[in-house]
Amino acid sequence: MSSAEELVGRDAELAVAADAVRALSAGRASVLAIEGEAGIGKTRMVQSVVDDARSRGMAVFSGQAHPFERTRPFGVVAAALGLSRRSADPRAAAIGAMLAGVDGAEPAAVDVRYRVVEEIVDLVETGCAARPVLLVVEDIHWADSASLLAILSVARQLPLAPLLVLVTTRPSPPADAARLLDDLAAGGARTLRLPPLSHGDVVTLAGRVLGAAPGPALTALLAKAGGNPLWAASMLRSLADEGVLRRTAGSVETTTSTVPASLGDLVIRRMRPLSRETVELLRVAAVLGDAVSLRDVAAVDRRSPTEIAARLGDAFDARILDEVDDRVVFRHQLVHDAIYQHIPPPSRRLLHREAAVALMAAGANRLDVADHLMLGAERGDNQAVAWLRDAAREASTRAPSVTVELLRRAEALLPAGHRDADLVSAEVVQALLRAGEVAEASDRAEAMLARPHATVLDTPLRVALVGALALQNRAAELIAVVEASLAARTGLPAPAEALMLAQQSWALTYTDDPRAGESAARRALSIAEHAGDAAMTVWALTGLLVAVGRQGRFEEALGHARRAAGLAAGSRDVRSLPLQPKFFLGLALFDCDLVAEARAAYRQALDDEFGAGWWVSDTLMADAQASFAVGEWADAAPGLVAGGEAAVEKGNPLLVAQSLAYRVSIATGMGDHRTAGELAAELTVPLAGERLSYNAGIVAYAVAGLKAAEGDQVGAYDLLLRCWRCDAARENRFYHRWLAPDLVRLALAIGHRDVAAEVADAVAAGVALAPGVPTVRALALRCRALVDRQVEPAIEAVALARQTPLLVEHAGAAEDAAELLTRDGRRDEAAALLAEALARYEQAGADAWAGRVRARLRSLGVRPGPRGSRTRPAAGWDSLTSTQRAVSMLVAEGLTNGAVARRLYISPHTVNSHLRHVYAKLGVPNRVALAAVVHHSIK
CATH class of the missing domain: 1.25.40.10 (Tetratricopeptide repeat domain)
Structure with missing residues (x-):
């Protein structure tokens, strides 16, 4: 049967698939899922896509999951990508060695799944660098969980690569495969659901198989196939083999009104002419799977492979079996299913147990035997x-x-x-x-x-x-x-x-x-x-x-x-240890204002072999937060988004909330209140209930900052005060640097001087606990200066804040001191500090906060120069941030996203985010065009 025969009635689906291949040819990534019952034509649809891709010179990697292989980690992905120690590709061979468990350098406690997945993504991306890649994984309803994780990671991490991921599944797959399909759909995957063929399409299919139109009786008989093209075509062939079809002028008619009630019954009927020994061998083969080696059948049946092949000859002639590579395969999985289900359950169980014993004795891999034992x-x-x-x-x-x-x-x-x-x-x-x-x-x-x-x-x-x-x-x-x-x-x-x-x-x-x-x-x-x-x-x-x-x-x-x-x-x-001590060292260094050392510690944590898998998302998020803190907002934003996505995958609500909070602050500082409001709307849970969440301090800071920017000073004050009171009751001073300045300022503005004084006293007491930390001392001086309206402590606070690269602390102290200087009539000194704050805000791209400072400068009679944040052009090489340039240059060298991420200590998701911005700014569609721009720009 030709592929065209089973693709009758699939014009709409073929058009969608052809569009996906054309998009791939143009360098655009996409994901396509084909869903349908067995025999409905999924494999023929896939073959059409594969043929189209190969005709365009694309690389095709294809694998098919099989029954009784769910206990083989990465089984179907390894088959698709040729991940074997014997592979001619050194990278594929290295991954194959890891899967075989020969990588002796692996620490015992490390879950190597994620390292294997990372290497698989890198391997696929390397292939995409040479030419567009079509990755096909059929029958994911039988795939192992590690393979499903790898498929999802490839699709998620390579959205800008010339890659088409194509998966097929039966309806109502197992839970893990269903989750994969949901996750792919959430990322933009298209799903083609193949329905049964219409009555007219079945008639057309019959005409193609027979070379003439079916007559009325035969057409009525074909209706029993329920629109399943495989069942309909198999029914026609069975009727022809049994000699009950008659050709008349221009049509083919049947002389019988009965057919087997199902495709399974038809398969069993086709086995009746076969010898008993051949049928027994088919039963053994079916128990081993739908695609098996003659060596395994021989081991279970205790005969030589040559003898097995000879005894199965009749099954090949009856079109029950076929041969692909070095495996015996059933002509269709429905044929395998029919034979397997026809074996009585007690006999099936016994055959599986005998198969397990025989394979064990033959030295099979434990995981290959496990399904049969189960x-x-x-x-x-x-x-x-x-x-x-x-x-x-x-x-x-x-x-x-x-x-x-x-x-x-x-x-x-x-x-x-x-x-x-x-x-x-x-x-x-x-x-x-x-x-x-x-x-x-x-x-x-x-x-x-x-x-x-x-x-x-x-x-x-x-x-x-x-x-x-x-x-x-x-x-x-x-x-x-x-x-x-x-x-x-x-x-x-x-x-x-x-x-x-x-x-x-x-x-x-x-x-x-x-x-x-x-x-x-x-x-x-x-x-x-x-x-x-x-x-x-x-x-x-x-x-x-x-x-x-x-x-x-x-x-x-x-x-x-x-x-x-x-x-x-x-x-x-x-x-x-499922710990990463250098990550915690980085956190402690950051809390002591040692920002450069902290970020170096995060990088060392990412380089470490042990503990990294547990803490990688936390470490990347911490570094993104450091980017925010020092005013590198162009780099912080994509890192925070990527960190939030990783936190969702990891099921860590605290990290999700932190990601959102910092993004709220960035949007507020830039003046994008709409975006800030949308993000803040997702932060109700950490601030709800009597007991605030562990990280409520940063969340309260961000949401209160938005409220204040929108003119709701009372709402901002109430939120900050509630969080402050909760922390004070538990002697938790961790978030003082975030909460105290805004709370004091708001308390004084709305007439709660007693609260402002209480906060100032509390942060002053905190100095004794960390006297060598500049921002702790600066905080105490700022708050006391605001409450007492004293200029000199405020100026000293600015001097301390300058010792750190921290944006909010430095610029905020400068603004507070400028306010007090203005009241004291020292307008020139106030203007100088405001200019200092303005430079920091504009460097970060905090246009709204910069606008506030500019307004204050104008009130002092000072005309600020052109906006610093606008000195960088909107497009072209000079519009790129330093990180975007670094990403571009590494990509131009041919590094994969994973390699770029490891080199720059960011995540592959962050690399993708940077590349999206780079492509837009440079007006390029892909990595090849980006490389050309890079080489031209750095000459």
Whole structure:
């Protein structure tokens, strides 16, 4: 049958697919999903797209997922891209080695999924640099979870590459495949749903197959196919083979009124002439999958591959089997499904178990055998349990979700009361935790702890429960679990006790009780140091530095951070930590105004091999916030957007809120109140309820700033005061630098001098806690100067603020001092400080804030010069920011987005954001044209 035969009635869908290929030819990326029942024509549609792409000289990578392969991590993507140690492409070979588990440099605790995905994205992007790429993944309803993650990452991270991603699926796919389709659709993917063919299209299809129009009786018979082209075509061939079709003048008619009730029944009927041995071999092949090697069939049937091939000859002649590469494949998956489903379930189970035994004996990969064990083993099969647990350990770093599936089956196979039942159940809990299924992990851990269980598992279960509760931000429950565990006095090992206390410290601090958090962290530190446990010492120090930092003891926090980072750098014991000490060092350095050192620490954190996977989005977000703080808003904005997207994927509401808050401040500073308002509307949750969120300070600052800019001084004041009162009640001074200046200024403006004085006194007391931090001292001087209307402290505050590169602190102090100088009649000095603030605002692009300063300068009789933020042209090479130029130059060198991201310490999403702006400013459509502009501009 030609592809045209099954593509009858698909003109509209073919037109959409052809448009996607034309767009690809023009260098534009897109994603296309084709959905339809088996036999509806998905594969023929794909073949049409592939033929079109190849005729245009495009690179095509194609893979198809198969039944019984969901436990093979990255299976279908590896097949599509040729990821094998034997690949001629060194990069594909290197990824293949990682998938084979031979990368001995990998730390044991690292989840290598994300590294593999990163390398896959890089590989695809490298291919796109040479010519447009079509990536096809068929039947994602059978794909493993790691492959689905890779497909999503490729589509998301390469929106500017000449890449067409094409996936196919049956309706109502499994949950993970359905999530992929939803995520792709949210990113702009088009979905083609192939409906059954109309009656007229079925008649047309029959005419093409038969070479003549079907007669009335045959047309009525074809209606039983329900518009499925494969079923209709197979029905016609079966009728022809059985000799019940008669040709008349200009048409073909049937002499029977009965046909099998389904395509499956038709397949079984076509098998009747085959020998019993051939049918048995077809059953074995069907149990192994829809595309299998003769070697595997031979291993299960205990015959030589040559003999197997000879005995299957009749099946090839009957058009049941075909051969592709070195595999025997069923002519269609519906043919495979029909044979497989026709095997009685008990026999199917037995065949799967026999297949597993034979493949094990032949030395097959554990993960290749796991599906058959899961389908064939019965309760009490200890050998299957052991094999599944070994396979789970093998998959743990590459595909944690596969590990969960394997261990669930192993757990189900053990009879109640088996000596290993609790052990396997505990392994399921830990696997759920690693796979991110934290709610189920905590539920199962709690259930096990509540019933009698093996004593040796008590500590691992409690540690896992604490970790799962921490990842769900269920702080109150975490605190209670730790208290109960410590009170039980069941002989907790020192590392477990220290870890629990460290986790409790974080929970206490996150629930705004930093003093209690400090106490728990100090207990953890004492236990860890006494035990000489480096990893737990780092845990404890990290909890401690966060707790004391929230109390405003920034220099002390930095001391703990330096010690933790030094200990981690000098000890192999901490390689199992899901922590990144250099990230926390960066945070502590930033809090001490050591911005350049902080950003260097973030870069070192991104370079580290261990802990980075857990903290990469946090680290990139912290660096984007640093860009905001120093006034590099053109770089901060895309980084904040990318960080917010990563936080959504990670399920971290705190990071999402922080991203939005900083973006609100940028939009407000630029005068874009509409955008600021839209973003602020998403920040209701962190400011709702009696207990404000952990990061409510930055959110309140941003939203209050917008309210004040729109003239709602009272609303801004109320919001800031509420946040201030909550922090004061818990002795949380972390957000003083954000809240205090605006709160004092607003309190004085609306007549609440007592509140302004209270705030000034509080920030003055904070100086004793961090006397060496310039902005802490500047803050106290600013607030006191505003309350007391004293000029000299305000001038001193400006001098301190100049010691840092921080925009808001420096320009804000200059504005406050200028106001007091003006009242004191020192207009020239006031104008000089306002000019200083103006330069900082214009450099950042904060046009609204700059406009406020310009108005004040004019009131002093000073005519400011041309707006500094407009000195950069709107288009052309000179319009690019320094980061945009750096991105452009690296892209021009041929680096992939991932390589650019690693070189500049940003995310691939941020690279894409910069490239969108670069393309628009330079008027170029793709990387090739960008490279030409770069080479011309830097001559």
